[in-house]
Ligand code: SF4
């Protein structure tokens with residue numbers, strides 16, 4: 001039983017490390033920081049703001065890379081405590097790790113497609129705005 005738990009934890013760490021969707025500022029623009037984490041935040045180059053409830057750092061996080069969190073073993077508490085629906089379902093045993101990885105891959109694909117679409121829409125907008133202003137002889 002104990003063995004299964006640690007295996008679960010290992011799987012959970014590996015797919016959170018692989019995923020990092022919650023680090024990219026797509027769903028949240030900030031994450032909370034404790035006063036005792038301000039030094040660490042500075043060392044990690046996090047952009048910190050004073051907010052109503054204390055302190056928060058900006059997302060997307062500079063510690064996020066395509067390979068996941070670069071400081072996973074030493075990340076803010078808010079990151080360690082955050083539990084998305086996928087993680088919650090995994091912890092409850094509603095999905096297995098392979099399904100979690102598949103969903104992460106699918107979500108990343110959708111995010112990539114949405115970004116491409118947004119880039120091209122913004123590009124089109126600027127192009128037409130620019131064209132509109134041009135004096136065409
Ligand atoms: S908590 Fe959820 S969104 Fe964040 S890294 Fe883990 S699986 Fe991805």
Ligand code: SF4
Pocket residue numbers: 020022023031061062063064065068069070071072075076079
């Ligand atoms: S410190 Fe790591 S886990 Fe936390 S937001 Fe940044 S990349 Fe994500």
